[in-house]
Amino acid sequence: MADLSTSYLGLPLSSPLVASASPISKKVDNVRKLEDAGIGAVVVYSLFEEQILHEAQERDHFLTRASNMHPEALDYFPDLGNYNLEPDQYLSHLAAIRKAVKVPVIGSLNGTTRGGWTEWARRIEETGVDALELNVYSIPVNTSATGAGVEAQVVDLVSDVASKVGIPLAVKLSPFYSSIPNMVRRLGDSGAKAVVLFNRFLQPDLDPENLAVLSAARLSDSGDLALPLRWTAILFGKVVPEIALSGGVHTGRDLLKSLLAGAQVGQMASEILSGGTHRVGEVLRELGAWMDENEYLSVDQLRGSMSQRKVVDSAAFERAQYMRALVSLDDRFI
């Protein structure tokens, strides 16, 4: 069977399939199962600084807001002493995972303040994890914020975090940058060893009956692969950071395409969430079988072999789909 081992962020991996940040990693046992199934590395679910701030403030509010208001009820809750605050739980969870498995473990952080990013990055590093993925999630809603300004903020914070931690950094990006290649190059210059393409946001939905906004996570499917695949193919070989393709990897074939386009690894979550941890083994076996059938010896050999630079129709990756459709139509009638 073909050699599936590879590396990511400088870490040796037994396979090019990485579990992306998701609730799967909330249980140590799940991570063990992923390892047993052959996962290359695990990105643990994200620590959200905003949530930490919110929960601390909320807890404080409800514990104290009604205190000392009435002579009979000077407060309404027992003093439980120290709480296992969310970040403490997260950090000890990371440490527990690191201890429980041999595969590389990657922490994930979504910060909101400059101080928060660096402080939490440092504390995540202290848990002994092998790398850190920065989840630079934000929806710019301010009309005075420029694209350049938003980009500069991200670059600055990556640079800042990179200067404070010793473990390798990956940056998970959204696809909504005017110039993704430029952004990725700058992130590489700032110290990112890899970029993860792409982050998928919660998308709001509307409930017309109740006039309410709904917010729910939608699992990806293989159809979502196209977007990261294109950018992986375009960027492969042009930028320094490695590329982890995320969003739409559901089958061995999806993983294969990711690698052909140039991804260092493919990241998978939705498939594991819906199909179970054993899907990791199935996906890897499917990849291995294809490689064996087509006589590829290693993933390093096939990686990027269909990147933009290495396909015949390299312009295909630059064409907008609408144009391509028109061309197809024209072809039929000519």
Place this chain on the structure above:
Amino acid sequence: MSSESDSKMITVDATEAVAMVAHKTNEVIAIYPITPSTPMGEFSDQWSAQKKPNIWGTVPLVMELQSEGGASGTVHGSLQTGALTTTFTCSQGLLLMIPNMYKIAGELTSTVFHVSARSLAAQGLSIYGDHQDVMAVRQTGWAMLCSNSVQEAHDFALISQAATLESRVPFVHFFDGFRTSHEVNKILPLSDEQIRRFVPADLVAAHRRRGFSPEHPFIRGTAQNPDTYFQGRERANPFYLAIPGIVQKWMDTFASLTGRQYKLYEYFGAADADRVVIVMGSAVETAQETAKALNARGERVGVLAVRMFRPFDASLFAQAIPQSVKRVAVLDRTKEPGSAGEPLYQDVLTAISELGRSFELVTGGRYGLSSKEFTPAMAKAVFDDLKAPSPKRHFTVGIVDDLTHLSLDYDPSFNVEDEKTVRCLFFGVGSDGTVGANKNSIKIIGEETDNHAQGYFFYDSKKSGGLTVSHLRFGPNPIHAPYLIEHGQFIACHADSFLEKVEMLKYAAPGAVFLLNTIWDKEQIWDKLPREVQELILKKKIRFYVVDAYKVAKETGMGSRINTVMQTCFFAISGVLPSDEAIAQIKKAIKKTYGKRGEAVVQQNYLAVDKSVENLFQVSYPDRVTANHSRPLPVPTSAPEFVQNVIGPMIAFRGDDLPVSAVPADGTFPSGTTMYEKRNFALEIPDWDPSICIQCNKCAFVCPHAVIRPKLAAPESLQGAPEGFKHVPAKFFKEYPGTDYVLQVSPEDCTGCGICIEACPARDKTNSSRRAINLVPVQTILEREKTNWDFFLGLPEVDRTTVNPNNVKNTQLLQPLFEFSGACAGCGETPYVKLLTQMFGDRAHIANATGCSSIYGGNLPTTPYTKNAQGRGPVWSNSLFEDNAEFGLGFRLALDQKEGYAKELLRKFSDVLGDELVTAILGADQKTEKGLAEQRLRVELVKSKLSEDKSPAARDLVELAETLVKRSVWILGGDGWAYDIGYGGLDHVLSTGRNVNVLVLDTEVYSNTGGQASKSTPIGAVAKFAATGKGFPKKDLGLIAQAYGYVYVARIAMGANDAQTVRAFQEAEAYDGPSLIIAYSHCIAHGFALHKGLEQQKLAVQSGHWPLYRYNPELVVAGNNGFQLDSKEPSIELEKYVYNETRYKMLLAQDKPRAEMLLGQAKAGIASRWTQLQYLAAQNKEAN
């Protein structure tokens, strides 16, 4: 900067100081909440939950019982089984322990009950301090030791423990409720080593050996006969005779270890005194300081502190009084109506009589009932009166008795405050964190500086928007001043609206600093002040500062909690610490207080500290009064005379000035007085948009304070409506053609809770966030809506006989007879109470168990139950906590009996009244409002026909005829009452089959005393006394009651199904037998934003936590299944409900595995109960 000598000192209140010793020296602690002893149980429970060991290294077992009666029984059993056992209680709780106290004493069993002495419920309940409760147990055979200060309470907790172990006689260790129990003071705590000396191993072993063991069996608790019972009672005499020596021995030992020497009867003052005051409790310190001041002026007076009240050692007592003394006044903090004198007075007389000691005069008097102030000025009045040619006997001091003229006059300007002590007063709003910040300040000053410090806190009786006053003293000398500050050098007002209501600057010393939190800047503020405030600022040459703490709090993310800002300003101005050090100490305290809640909270507070001083400004003011307005009257001049003369001063915090004659003799007060107390504390209030409104009345239905009212008005009645008075055709009320629909908000009574907004189903078609009712800043519509409200009140109510109250919308056309209560903003209980009064209030008798509903329902100065234009309204009363069901049953029995007699008389007078009328009355259908109205007319006819008949029977019938109109008896209370302390009575009352309606306002926790677990508390919820999350499921009160078969039962949640709520009330009232409605009531003790209360109720039902059902025995009689399931199968995960609430989330944060385990059990419980309910609902009539 702390000196070495006091480096170990701590700043605590007496509940903590006592609990520290009790928890260290006991193995089993049985508790039950009652103010103000509750914190002692809470501390114990918390420490045991945190695995804090006692001095033997084991963690005491702390258990909450269902009542104080239960707690004392458990204590008795535990003691008899050889464990060191204690409890904490007071007031009615102590009374419930009396039977067991006789047993425990009779069996010579070592224990100490720690009692924060409190008033008893008599003409009214009072949670405050006096000695009525401990005096009611003085005959039980317990030794009684009284401590006078926080330090003494700490010390005597230990001395009494040692003395009980040695003497075998149980001890009541008591101290003044609130004044001592809740006073924060700097004390030197006892070390474990010291404590250990007072529980000698041999005495503990002897106690254990006296306990039961089948290894060496014996019997105790026999029934005795005339031959030996008497001797048995006398047999204990030697044990009592030994007590004084034992206690003094331990006091001496204590002195040798700590340097603090106490005497059983301790004299202070001039060695050659001619006058002495004898007193117990915190008043000792006041009397001592007064005596010191008087002696410094050349008088010869003294104070004898009675520390050991039982046994009363006449000899030691008499020896303690100097031979020079000629006149003696004995002060009792209790009232024994009709007695020859109060207990201490009588004991003194007996002692001196038996010992042949003679004085020129011995008088006795009363002071300080219900925490009435006892100041040096009052103490001086007692000393002064002893000088008079004929001193008053049985005098009172601290009140003005213009009726029996027993009170002593006193000069309030008399002041003995230590000049080196700094005195500060802070007037805050309940929710702004002022008290918490001041408790922190006391700790900072007490523990981080060489200063001594004292803090005492006053709260008004409202659950929301109430006033708090913090009294802080600090200085280089120990502070012995157990009375409120009257000459403050620093006065802070944390809400400028209080300037319009409270005369706070009368407490300012000349040259004092006044700090005001206000939105007005230093240039504008002077002109905003009422005339009276300006006058005092000028007269007292006050240094005046302002800060916009709201702005700083908002900008720093602190919301409405201005505590940190005001605390920083206090330190900045007061100079108690150098500025930098003060800031550092505040931040240290913040870290200590909030650190465990997350760094974010700490940082937020730090920011508020940093931003405070830069927003603090001194105000320059002119040298004359420029105000163009005076402080408004507390109640309008249109209010009834009693309200103006009595209630008004109480509202204005001048109730202390009311003379005896002004106060009702029997606790009877007029209904409907909240309408006169305009509290004006909402920042935002609802504004109605008729163009969007669908006239569903849901906003009115859910309003906890009855401030949103709909009416249907005839066009002619709207003539002369003020400009801007909103009304639209009542197009959704087809049965009232031609009328206009009006929805009016009472702007000065609204609390701004926002529940109405959440209830409104109508939305603006062009803006989905806008509803038919929207919150707007109060100032934008206040004046307009005040005028509108007044006009609205003048519009006639909808005629009850035309309303079919079978749906939510129609019920709101009925006038609420429960309005503007002092409940929490967003209270989940009050909408049910209000609905009850709308549907049945004009003929309702309400028995209310003690708890939140009795506090917002009946706490003075103003009460919310009111009457309609015909003068009818609910009658309401609170008996006790434990007996409410029986109390309500008493209403029913009396009504049934009176009605029965009236019916007999009717028949007797059928000749005069006419058969037709008699038959009509006896057979009247009173199921509808129309039927009731017709019956009322018939009753009037009876009265009129008999008006000339002077025979006793005719007079009786005229008197009793009103009972022929159907009355509705309601028994109200919370889950603490219904599930726990009152359950036995409730069960019995339901079993009697009598026509009473029970409404359980189920908050799943003891809300009124601060969130202790009840048997209604759900599994997995954190509550006090269940600090690790309740480990057992909630009791299913509904199904238990349903098992009787003839009890109507409904489980309701208006937020989930308001129509079912209305149906349940209708059916319960219609059913001619006992009915039980269990109403889900969201509560501040659940820890979530209460304006989301309805949504949370919905989730409780959808998750299966709170299934809705009704069981109607009438259906069974008709051959149908009586059980109706009103909610659908659980459709959401329980997490979606519970993890919106702090009570569940805090366990998740503290002990995740346990939280998850209990959640799993809760889910399993929901599933199995759902199966059970489905089974019940599926039964056909054969199964019944």
